[in-house]
Amino acid sequence: MSTVTGTGTGTDASAPAPLLSARGLRVAFPGRRGGAAARAVDGVDLDIGAGEIVALVGESGCGKTTLARSLLGLVRPSGGEVSFAGTPLAYAGKALKAYRKRAQLVLQDPSGSLNPRHTVYDAVAEGLRIHGYPGDERAAVCEALSRAGLRPPERFLLRYPHELSGGQRQRVVIAGALVLEPELIVADEPVASLDASVRGEILALLLRLRDELGLSALVVTHDLGLAWNIADRVAVMYLGRIVETGPVESVLTDPRHPYTQALLSVLPESGGEPVVLGGEPPDPARVPPGCRFHVRCQVLAGGRAGEVADRCRTEDLPVLGGAGERAAACHWAGREAVGG
Known part of the structure; x- marks a missing residue:
């Protein structure tokens, strides 16, 4: 039985093809002194449709910026494929230059x-x-x-x-x-360095550009509040992989993955007790077995994972689909969804 929860039934054959598509994307950097490679992006599927704004959310160091740069051809993936308008991204000079005219990066500073x-x-x-x-x-x-x-x-x-x-x-x-x-902009923390009074203006500008020009955008951020205000869809990333995805309203009002729940708990409007995650994210050169979040998971640490606890520690989870169906890569969320 699958341990990925979701409401989608697969790719809709009648749906328009995505503008940008990544399948099985991996980016690894050589380890120090011949050590294990750091798996910065460790198997990601992600689609961005025409005129769609997708928020890529997660803590610093989770692989968001590396993923964004690999989608733009600035970092060559070590595995998987990126396609734009149905054509696989080529890394030859002229082809890459032509692609970068169609997909532009907006930096945070x-x-x-x-x-x-x-x-x-x-x-x-x-x-x-x-x-x-x-x-x-x-x-x-x-x-x-x-x-x-x-x-x-x-x-x-x-x-x-x-x-x-x-x-x-x-x-x-x-x-x-x-x-x-x-046709696409990738905005890496586009308002992180701005005063609060100016942030709303820049977010409103990005929305207006989408409406007026049909522009697509991937907005990279650690701020779920920003995702709520601008995105159509959200992808939550942890330790090189997307662990929850779906329409922004459904993910942020009913988060299924414990990591998403923890990120949301620290927002002032959450109304609950903040979840304090133990320790730091693991080294991407030493990704833990099983669910990659299990060493910090508040559900597992609190004894609430029940009969799936051993699976959390030992059984890996599949890569989530990139089309944006509501899904969470979590053994415990899968058990909850079926009334386990």
């Missing part, structure tokens, strides 16, 4: 990603110059700045990053991605 010696115009135009844009460069830069909420754009063209607020710098970074008219 605008101060670090903007060259302090470049004006706003040069920062936004850089992508156009790399890809040999044949049209009116100034018009394209102004259009991108305007879409990113910097209006009138002419006011900002000759400014330098230090002359801008944090929110304005993040809008410049977003404009630099938009100028190439991508």
Whole structure:
């Protein structure tokens, strides 16, 4: 009997093909002094549909950023496959360059990603110059700045990053991605370095870009509150693998995996006692047997796992499907779902 809980019945043949798709994705980094390789991404299936915003959530060090970079072709996977618009991602120079025009990265720290010696115009135009844009460069830069909420754009063209607020710098970074008219953006902690008053504005901007341009987005974050405010679907990641996934409302109002429950418990609006997880996440070079969360699991530690406790410690769980059906990779959640 499967130990993955879910309400989905498999892939709908009538559903449109995803814009981005990863299957069995693995990324391993060599170990120190010939030791075991670190399994940063350890078997991930993930789809992102056209016009869909997916939040990838988890603690620092769980593999979120490595997964995001591998989806963009910035990190070559050691196993599995990434496809974009139905075509497997190729790693040859020209093919990869063409792909990066269609899928753009927005980094978390605008101060670090903007060259302090470049004006706003040069920062936004850089992508156009790399890809040999044949049209009116100034018009394209102004259009991108305007879409990113910097209006009138002419006011900002000759400014330098230090002359801008944090929110304005993040809008410049977003404009630099938009100028190439991508179909997908991957935003890595896009508001983590911003004041609370500005975070809502940037999230509203990303939603507006989705509505106006049909833009798809993968938003990488440790903040489940952010996922609630922006995402259509959420994928919760722990130690290199997605452990719970589904529509954002169903996952965040009724979390099944103990890890998701722990992450949600620390939000002010949760109303319950925060769950304090013991210890640190295990070393990805030494992934524990069985459920990879079992060494920190509050359900197992509290004696509530019952007859599945031994399975939690010894029996691995399958990779969750990437299409976003409601599912959790958890022996205990599977038992609860069938009334065990």
